[in-house]
Amino acid sequence: MLRNSLLYLSRQQRIFDFIRGNGFARRMASRFVAGETIQSACDAAAELNSHGISATLDLLGESVTNEAEARETGRQYLELLDAIHARGLDCNVSVKLTALGQDIRDDLCVEVVSAILQRAEQYDSFVRLDMESSEYTQRTIDTFERDLYSRYPKRVGIVLQSALRRTLDDVERAIGLGARVRLCKGAYKEPDAVAFPDKSDVDATYVQAMQRLMTRGHYPGLATHDEAIIDQAKRFAREQGITPDRFEFQMLYGVRRDLQEALVQDGWRVRVYIPFGTQWYPYLMRRLAERPANIAFMTGSIVREAMHRAPRPSDPARRNGAH
Ligand SMILES: Cc1cc2nc3c(=O)[nH]c(=O)nc-3n(C[C@H](O)[C@H](O)[C@H](O)COP(=O)(O)OP(=O)(O)OC[C@H]3O[C@@H](n4cnc5c(N)ncnc54)[C@H](O)[C@@H]3O)c2cc1C
Incomplete structure (x- = not known):
């Protein structure tokens, strides 16, 4: 309730x-949320880097409804990549396609994201497409495969959500392509027709997807704060001889900082997702x-x-x- x-x-x-x-x-x-400016976000990334933790920066903002806003968000991402490069941070970026024009026109969105990917290529960086609610899943996967991954396979990755019934199929498809996947449980309220209503199914699907990605996937990001699942991942890695450089744990800024540091101290890779910007309210809620x-x-x-x-x-x- x-x-x-x-x-x-x-x-x-x-x-x-x-x-x-x-x-x-x-x-x-x-x-x-790490402040409202690029500088405050980069400061937060630098602080995490000093503890051996990688970062990904997300300029907060969801669906935009006019072209100028989408282009402006794209421009800010270019500035962000410039700042990350100038400061030599161990940090990439995460984007939401609806903030870059997906709800306006597909070709606009592809144009704006392509400019970000070109800049990422210039700096040997990486761009993760966050996954939004299920009404966007297929469109996001289509844009990813058809327009972005086909042109920038080393620069772009996708997110899959274990809450969705379709996700194990999507995991297999991503593995077949060799695409990088961030696996999360899913943050949106979804209808039972597309998502598991029981948390136990969401968690069980997470573990299945995680094991497939760890054994056959390309450098997966395991995005969760669920300690039981993290323990299973560590155990599975040891049993299967999967070395810590073949995947990374990912967590949100401000959540389980103790666990983030403990993992790094044990020799595992950790990346923290740092949101910033003026549009922090939906994210906070x-x-x-x-x-x-x-x-x-x-x-x-x-x-x-x-x-x-x-x-x-x-x-x-x-x-x-x-x-
Ligand atoms: C790096 C990263 C990127 C993400 N990207 C996306 C995305 O693109 N699309 C999307 O839909 N979702 C995304 N998410 C959110 C994700 O889907 C979940 O909503 C969120 O991570 C909570 O699920 P959990 O795996 O931590 O497990 P849960 O079962 O929800 O939580 C496990 C335990 O973690 C702790 N915990 C979880 N959340 C919090 C919190 N907010 N504050 C304090 N403790 C907490 C609690 O102790 C809880 O018992 C992302 C999450 C991470 C970590």
Whole structure:
């Protein structure tokens, strides 16, 4: 019920317009979103890199409805790739096709993404196409295979979601192509006709897809914070003699930082997905929906931090009249 309400709220732009100026909401968001600028995003990537963790940067923003916006988002991605290269970061980028014109015209979207891929080629970088809700799955896979992977096989990869009933077939197809796959469970509310209603099926499908990708796929990204699944992946890798350089774990910025560091310390590869930009609201609401306990967790840590920072009567800052 709470999850559905949060997912509903994630789609209400007017509520976002209202809360964007609210300092409390922005601080809640800062747990999961690395600021609103390219510089703040690159700073977050640099910080993770200093702990041996790779990054992927996502400029937040979902479906755009006019061509100028799609082209502007594409331009910002070029600037982002320039900044990543200039700072020598261990970092690639993730894009959403609806933010690059998929809902306007396919040829526009392909043109904008192709420019990003060309820039990625110039810098020996990589572009991941995030997967959105199931109404986009087939279109995204078609654009990926027909227009992008065929021209930039080393530069572009796709995401598959174990929540969807079709995914094991899509995994086989991607393996056949030699395409790089990020495997996740899926963040969207989907109808039972296309997705498993039971979490146990989503998890079981994840494990099956993961094992196929680890043995026969091309450098899969295992995107999950599910410790039981991560343990299975490690065990499977050891049993099958799959070395840590053949795949990577992926997690979201601000989620299970302890686990991210522990994996790196054990010699596994980890990449963190760092969203940034002004359009942080739907993303934040989806993260809260995934784990409503985060609302209490974040509220508590903001209050603790505020209390910690509040100057006591004896603080020099207060004595000097500073505020
Ligand atoms: C790198 C990356 C890229 C992604 N890309 C996409 C994409 O392109 N398309 C898409 O649909 N989805 C994407 N997702 C989201 C994904 O589909 C899930 O919604 C999300 O990862 C939660 O699922 P889980 O695998 O962590 O497992 P869950 O079973 O949901 O969670 C397992 C455990 O992880 C912890 N956890 C999970 N989420 C949170 C959270 N928000 N805060 C704190 N703890 C948490 C909890 O302890 C929970 O018990 C991506 C996720 C990652 C990590």
